[in-house]
Amino acid sequence: MELEKAKDRGVSSILDQEGFKDHSASRLKRALLLLREHGVLEIVNRVRKQGLKASISFIGRNIRHSIAANASKRFDRALGVDTAGSLQLEYLTIESPNASHGTEAVSTSSKSFDWMLKNLPGPLSDYTFVDIGCGKGRTLLLSRGYGFYRAIGVEFALELVEIAQRNLVTINRDFPGGASVVHRDASLFDYPRGPLVVYLYNPFGPEVMGQVIQNLATHLSSCADDCYVIYGSSNAATLTWFEPLLAETDLFEQCPTQPMPLFWDAVRTIHYCVYRRKKDTQASHMQRASTSNPE
Ligand SMILES: C[S@@+](CC[C@H](N)C(=O)[O-])C[C@H]1O[C@@H](n2cnc3c(N)ncnc32)[C@H](O)[C@@H]1O
Incomplete structure (x- = not known):
């Protein structure tokens, strides 16, 4: 019951194995969505605004993120477990003042x-x-x-x-x-x-x-x-x-x-x-x- 409630609160885009909102999974999809919705020109504009160095470092971070997220999923598949993802505590059931x-x-x-x-x-x-x-x-x-x-x-x-x-x-x-x-x-x-x-x-x-x-x-x-x-x-x-x-x-x-x-x-x-x-x-x-x- 609690689990269902937490899932409902967390569901909006990308979900992990259990159905919780997973921030680690959404990066590549977000980039593809941006490309599809705004086209290449928007990307070029953003690179101009941020500067080349900052844009390359941003892309590098996202590539690293995607590789690591895939490695996590491979680890889970190999052992038949669920340890991947990056879950936000606000969507989970926590009874603690901390x-x-x-x-x-x-x-x-x-x-x-x-x-x-x-x-x-x-x-x-x-x-x-x-x-x-x-x-x-x-x-x-x-x-x-x-x-x-x-x-x-x-x-x-x-x-x-x-x-x-x-x-x-x-x-x-x-x-x-x-x-x-x-x-x-x-x-x-x-x-x-x-x-x-x-x-x-x-x-x-x-x-x-x-x-x-x-x-x-x-x-x-x-x-x-x-x-x-x-x-x-x-x-x-x-x-x-x-x-x-x-x-x-x-x-x-x-x-x-x-x-x-x-x-x-x-x-x-x-x-x-x-x-x-x-x-x-x-x-x-x-x-x-x-x-x-x-x-
Ligand atoms: C960065 S994760 C680390 C997960 C794990 N230790 C690992 O290295 O794979 C931090 C974890 O600490 C838990 N946590 C945060 N505050 C806590 C608290 N006061 N008591 C127990 N767990 C807590 C969070 O729910 C989260 O799962």
């Missing part, structure tokens, strides 16, 4: 994901992979190649949770601890025990991020578990507020990484950082624990 701080649902490209995760040391067989704002759950599918013990996605949009859960049916058995999606606002998520890799692909603004980082810090202060945080965003400016927020906890140090190259399966190149829990914060926790419980 809805307006969330970003659109776009999945991390598979090459971008591999580039970021190669910064983690192996083996990861004790680790739980957590994607905060997991969208349709593509990273959970991708993470099975890394030998994680378990994968958990956290997502607040009902329709995305349902799609992600359907996607996971095919891979659940690939993780000894299973793969699951939690339908919850990220600021209310309780982290599981054991070593963690927390993945954030620009899910929301600093208002929500502050709370999410605070919760992670509180969780880590109660245990000595290892923890990596991977933060990525196609907008480099978000790193300028993310880094100080994480630094405030004094729990993490940044790992050296290589900038991400341009991948043909990605709409945009991701700017990212990888952080590791400082060893001394783990050691001091163990020391505190042994002092309070000498046995």
Whole structure:
């Protein structure tokens, strides 16, 4: 019922597999429509108005967008899943005061994901992979190649949770601890025990991020578990507020990484950082624990 309502609100032109308005699919069609409705002269006029350099860069962006959108669809067809598209949150069912701080649902490209995760040391067989704002759950599918013990996605949009859960049916058995999606606002998520890799692909603004980082810090202060945080965003400016927020906890140090190259399966190149829990914060926790419980 809710799903039908959301579809109705979102339907106007191009729809994804589930019938939701998909911004990633409409670019080429929009260009063809413009050509058909206004003719070549209008295009020439627009190029004149914008300048040649800006027009070439605009066309380049759109070509890249179309190639990446096709790569996404190929990925989905190969696995029999639905992870493609760029869905606007305003058309989805979200019961959270944080809805307006969330970003659109776009999945991390598979090459971008591999580039970021190669910064983690192996083996990861004790680790739980957590994607905060997991969208349709593509990273959970991708993470099975890394030998994680378990994968958990956290997502607040009902329709995305349902799609992600359907996607996971095919891979659940690939993780000894299973793969699951939690339908919850990220600021209310309780982290599981054991070593963690927390993945954030620009899910929301600093208002929500502050709370999410605070919760992670509180969780880590109660245990000595290892923890990596991977933060990525196609907008480099978000790193300028993310880094100080994480630094405030004094729990993490940044790992050296290589900038991400341009991948043909990605709409945009991701700017990212990888952080590791400082060893001394783990050691001091163990020391505190042994002092309070000498046995
Ligand atoms: C850019 S997408 C990333 C999708 C996925 N992590 C990936 O990399 O493929 C951001 C996602 O975060 C979700 N999101 C935004 N704010 C949230 C919140 N407060 N709690 C849970 N999910 C949220 C959005 O619904 C969207 O699906």
